[in-house]
Amino acid sequence: MRNSLLGKNWxxxxxxxxxxxxxxxxxxxxKIASNLLSTRTSKITEIKNFLEPTMDFCMPDPLIFNxxxxxxxxxxxxxxxxxxxxVIGDYDVDGLTSTVLLKKYLKNFNIDVxxxxxxxxxxxxxxxxxxxxxxxxxxxxxxxxxDCGTNYxxxxxxxxxxxxxxxxxxxHKSNEKHSNEIIIINPNIVFDDSGYNFLCTAGLVxxxxxxxxxxxxxxxxxxQKSENLMTFLDLVALATVxxxxxxxxxxxxxxxxxxxxxxKRSNLGLKTLSDENQLSKKPDxxxxxxxxxxxxxxxxxxxxxxxxxxxxxxxxEDSAEILAKQLNTLNYxxxxxxxxxxxxxxxxxxxxxxxKYNSLFIFNENWHEGxxxxxxSRLKEKFNKPVIILTKNKQIFKGSCRxxxxxxxxxxxxxxxxKEIIINGGGHEMAAGLSIKxxxxxxxxxxxxxxxxxxxxxxxxxxxxxxxxETISLNAINDELIETIDNIGPYxxxxxxxxxLFNNVKIIKPVLVGETKKHLSxxxxxxxxxxxAIIFYGLDNALGKSILSNYKxxxxxxxxxxxxxxxxxxxxxxxxxxxxxxxxxxx
Numbered sequence: 001m002r003n004s005l006l007g008k009n010w011x012x013x014x015x016x017x018x019x020x021x022x023x024x025x026x027x028x029x030x031k032i033a034s035n036l037l038s039t040r041t042s043k044i045t046e047i048k049n050f051l052e053p054t055m056d057f058c059m060p061d062p063l064i065f066n067x068x069x070x071x072x073x074x075x076x077x078x079x080x081x082x083x084x085x086x087v088i089g090d091y092d093v094d095g096l097t098s099t100v101l102l103k104k105y106l107k108n109f110n111i112d113v114x115x116x117x118x119x120x121x122x123x124x125x126x127x128x129x130x131x132x133x134x135x136x137x138x139x140x141x142x143x144x145x146x147d148c149g150t151n152y153x154x155x156x157x158x159x160x161x162x163x164x165x166x167x168x169x170x171x172h173k174s175n176e177k178h179s180n181e182i183i184i185i186n187p188n189i190v191f192d193d194s195g196y197n198f199l200c201t202a203g204l205v206x207x208x209x210x211x212x213x214x215x216x217x218x219x220x221x222x223x224q225k226s227e228n229l230m231t232f233l234d235l236v237a238l239a240t241v242x243x244x245x246x247x248x249x250x251x252x253x254x255x256x257x258x259x260x261x262x263x264k265r266s267n268l269g270l271k272t273l274s275d276e277n278q279l280s281k282k283p284d285x286x287x288x289x290x291x292x293x294x295x296x297x298x299x300x301x302x303x304x305x306x307x308x309x310x311x312x313x314x315x316x317e318d319s320a321e322i323l324a325k326q327l328n329t330l331n332y333x334x335x336x337x338x339x340x341x342x343x344x345x346x347x348x349x350x351x352x353x354x355x356k357y358n359s360l361f362i363f364n365e366n367w368h369e370g371x372x373x374x375x376x377s378r379l380k381e382k383f384n385k386p387v388i389i390l391t392k393n394k395q396i397f398k399g400s401c402r403x404x405x406x407x408x409x410x411x412x413x414x415x416x417x418x419k420e421i422i423i424n425g426g427g428h429e430m431a432a433g434l435s436i437k438x439x440x441x442x443x444x445x446x447x448x449x450x451x452x453x454x455x456x457x458x459x460x461x462x463x464x465x466x467x468x469x470e471t472i473s474l475n476a477i478n479d480e481l482i483e484t485i486d487n488i489g490p491y492x493x494x495x496x497x498x499x500x501l502f503n504n505v506k507i508i509k510p511v512l513v514g515e516t517k518k519h520l521s522x523x524x525x526x527x528x529x530x531x532x533a534i535i536f537y538g539l540d541n542a543l544g545k546s547i548l549s550n551y552k553x554x555x556x557x558x559x560x561x562x563x564x565x566x567x568x569x570x571x572x573x574x575x576x577x578x579x580x581x582x583x584x585x586x587x
Contacts, residue, residue, distance in 0.1 A: 004579045005543045008466040010501065010559060013039050023047060033484045036469055036498050040488065051487060053253035055230070060250065062211035066192040067183045071167050071208060074183060076215045078142050079109045086114045086140035086164075088127050088148065089309065090201075091300030093242035093293050095147035097235040098169070098201045100312040102144065104232065105209050109221065114138050117306040120370055124398060125433050126424075127155045136162050143167070147201035150174045150186055151417075151426045169208060171201050172426040173410040188410075198246045198494075202239030203254055206232060233258035234267055235312065241285050242293035244430065246494030255285055255490040262288075269311035272320040276328060281566055285490040298330035301370030302337060338371040339516050342378055345389060346540075355383060359452040361445045363390035363397055373400035373431070380404060382540050386452055390436070396423065397441065401432040412451050421447055466579055468499040468559050474529040477573045482564045497561045499578065502526075504586045505558075507551040512539060520544040524556065524575065533560070533575045543580055554582040 004010060015035060022044050024034040041050050049057050062068045078085055085106060089099030096117065103113045116131050118124065123131070126148040132155065135143055142165045149156070149168040153176070159166045160181050168184040175190055185204060187196045199207075209229055237258020240251050247255055262283050265271040273295060274280075279287065299307030303326065311323040348362050349355050360383060369391050376387040380402045386409070390399030403409045409432040413425040416434070421444050425434030436444055472481075491497040508530070510522035520538030523530050538544025547556070558580035565574045581587065 004466070004559075004581050005546050006541065006579045007464075008579050009464055010579070011465050011467050012471070012501070013467050013469055015039070019044070030480075030484060032470060032481070033487070036484070036488055039469065040495060050252075053256045055233075055250075055253055055257055058250040058253040059210065060194070060196060060207065062207050064194040065185050065187065065196070065204075065207070066189065066194070067185050068208065068211055070183045071169070071185055072212050072215050074142065074165060074167060075106075075144075075212055076219060079106070079111060079216070080219070080221060082111065083142055084112045084114065084138065084140045086116065086135040086138070086143045088116045088118070088131055088135075088143065088145045090125065090147035091117050091120050091305040091308075092147070093296050093308070094200045094202055094239040096296060096300075096308045096312060097239040098146040098205045099309050101202060101205045101209065101232055101235055102146065103313060105212075105229075114140055115306070115309060117300070117309055119305050120300050121393065124393065124435065126152050126426075127159075129155060129158050132158055132162060132164070136164065141165060144169065146170070146205065148172075150178075150184065150189065151176070151424070153178075156182060169201060169204050171197070171199055171204060171428075173414060173428065174426075175414055196250075198248060198251060200239050200243040200245045200251075202236045202243075203245075203251060206236045206254070207250075230257070231261060231266060234261040234264075234270060237262060237285075238270075238288050238292055238296075241288040241490075241492060242297075244493055247285075247490060247492040248494040252490070252495065255288075255492070259283065259285070259288075259490065267312065268317065268320050269314050269323070272314075272317070272324045273311070273327070276321070276324045285492060289492075294334070295324075295327045295331045298327050298334050301330070301374075302334045302368065303327075303330040334371060334374075335515065337368045338374050341367045341371050342375045345375055345379055346382070349379070349383070355385075357449055358385060358456050359449045360385050360387040360389075361448050362388075363392075363399070363441065365392035367391040369393055369398055373402070373433075376400045376402040378537065378540075381537070386448075388434075388448060390434075390441075392438075393435075395438075396435050397438060398435045399433065401427065401434065403430045407452055407455050412448070415451070416444065416447060419447070466499075466559060468501045470498070471501040471503065474502060474505065474524065474526045474531050477529070477531060477562050477575075479564075481562065482573070485562070499559050500562060501557070501559050502575070503557045504555045507547060507556050510547055510551055520547065522547070522551075524558075531573050531575055532565075533558075533577055535577045543577070546582055547580070550582050554584055555586055557581045557583070557587050 020034045020038045023037055027047055087099050087102055089095040099115050106113050127145055145168045150170045150172045151174050166182045170186045171188050173188045178184055187194045237255045240254045245251055296308040307323055307326055314320040354360055372389050376389045379387045386403040386407045388401045390397040401409045408429045410428050413427055413432045416422045417425055421440050422434045422436045485498055505524040505526050508523040508525055513519050513521045518537050518539045520535040522533055524533045535544050558577045560575045560577040562575050565572055
C-alpha cells in the first residue's frame with residue numbers, strides 16, 4: 001500500500017492461485033490472462049460466456065419486466081390498425097438511439113412514426129405540454145416516451161386528458177406510484193422486480209423489440225417483414241457505453257456483439273461520421289465513448305437536438321454527409337464553450353472556497369446549459385467530490401449532477417423532490433439533472449452537503465484506494481499482452497481496464513498537448529525500453545504539475561493502462577497514467 005501524488009493507496013488485487021490455475025488449465029490461457037479473469041469472474045463455468053458473451057445466453061425473458069406484455073400487445077394493435085404513433089426521446093445518445101431503434105423497427109410495417117426530441121435549452125429534459133399539443137395535432141393515438149417520462153406525472157396526466165395512450169420505456173429511478181392507465185417498462189421503479197436495473201433505455205428497447213417480434217410472428221399481419229434485430233446492436237452498444245451503465249450480464253453482450261455490427265458499417269450515419277473524421281480503424285468501446293458519443297450528443301448540447309436522431313436514421317448519403325459535418329462543427333463549438341465554463345467553474349470554486357466542503361455546488365446565470373454535464377464530470381475528476389452545476393434558464397435554474405462512488409445522486413434527487421426543494425429532476429446513481437427556483441438555491445446547497453456528509457464514510461472507502469492487477473516492466477508491453485487485454489474486453493463500468501504498476505522509470509520530454517494544452521505527454525524509460533505516456537488533463541492535477549516541476553531528478557513509479565495506438569499510420573504502444581509517485585530513490 002502506497003500513498004501517491006493524488007492521495008491514493010495503491011493496493012494489488014487479491015488473487016486466488018488455485019482458481020487461476022484451474023482457469024489456465026481448463027482454457028489453455030496464459031498466466032496473466034488467467035490472473036485478470038480470476039478477478040472478473042467468480043466461477044470457472046462463467047469464463048467462456050465472459051470471453052464470448054452471446055445474445056442467446058444473456059438475453060433475459062422479456063416477461064420478467066413490468067408491463068412488457070401490455071406494451072407488446074398495445075403496439076401490436078397499433079401495427080395491425082395502422083395507427084399513427086409518436087415517440088418522444090431524450091436528447092442524449094441513449095434517448096436518440098432508443099428513438100431510432102423503435103422508429104426503424106416500426107417502419108417495417110409502414111407505420112407513420114412521428115419523432116420528437118425536446119430542445120435542451122428551450123424545453124429542457126423530458127416531455128412537455130407543448131410537445132403533447134403537437135403530437136395531438138398530428139392525430140397520433142399512441143405516444144411512446146423513451147429515456148424520459150417516468151417522473152413527469154403532470155405531463156402524463158395531460159397526455160391521458162388528451163385521450164392519447166401512453167407507453168414509457170425508461171430507466172430513471174422512481175419511488176412513486178404511477179397511474180394504471182399508462183404502460184411503463186422501467187426496471188428502476190418500485191413495482192418492477194426484474195433485477196435488471198443496470199440497463200440503459202436502448203437495451204430495454206432492444207429487449208422489448210425482441211418480445212414484440214415474437215408477437216408479430218405469431219399474428220396474422222399480412223404485410224409483415226422479417227427483421228433481423230441483431231443489425232440494431234451497433235446502436236444498442238453505442239448507448240450502453242455512452243450512458244456508462246455497468247458492462248455486466250447482457251450489457252456486456254450488447255457491446256461485445258454490437259462492436260461486430262459496428263465494424264460492418266451498416267448504419268449509414270455512423271459510417272459517414274467515421275469517414276468524415278477519417279476513422280479508419282476497427283472501432284472499440286473507447287471510440288464509442290470518446291469519438292461517436294460526443295459528436296452524436298453535440299446537437300443536443302449546442303445545436304438542434306434532433307440532428308443526431310436524423311443522422312442515425314438517415315438512408316441518404318448526401319443528407320448523412322451534411323448532418324455529419326454539422327455535428328462535427330457543433331462538437332468543436334461544444335469543446336470551446338466547455339473549456340470556458342470549466343475554467344470559470346474552477347475559479348469560482350477556489351474563490352468561494354467551496355473546495356473545503358465535501359460537495360461542490362456552483363451556479364452562474366450565464367453558463368451554457370448544454371455543457372454542464374461534461375463540466376461537472378471534469379470537476380468531479382479534479383476535486384474527487386460529487387458536483388452539481390447550474391445555470392439560469394428563463395426564471396429557473398437548471399443543471400447537471402455527477403457523483404463519485406458511494407454518493408447516489410438518483411436517491412438524492414428523489415429526496416430533494418419529495419421535500420419540494422427542487423421543481424423536477426431525475427437520474428441514476430452517478431449522474432442526474434434537475435430544475436430549481438432561485439429562492440431554494442441556498443436550501444438546496446445545504447441539503448446536498450448534508451446528504452454527502454451522511455454518506456461520506458461510504459464514499460471515502462470507495463475512493464481512497466486504487467487497485468491494480470499486476471506489477472510488470474515496460475518490456476512486458478508487447479503484442480501478446482495487448483491481445484490478452486483486448487480479449488477480456490469490452491471494458492467499462494463493471495469491467496474496468498486492467499491496471500498495471502510500473503516501478504522506477506525515468507520521464508523524458510514532458511510536453512503539454514491537445515487543442516487546449518491541458519494533457520501531459522511524455523516518454524517513460526527503464527533504460528531498456530521506452531514507451532509513450534499521457535496524463536489526460538494533467539495540467540489540472542497534482543500528478544501532472546509535480547511531473548512538470550520535478551521529473552528530471554527523480555524516479556517515477558506509476559499505475560496505468562496500456563494500449564496499442566495508431567496515429568498517421570504509425571503504430572506504437574502507449575500507457576495512460578492514472579496516478580504516480582516521484583522518489584529520489586528506487587522503490
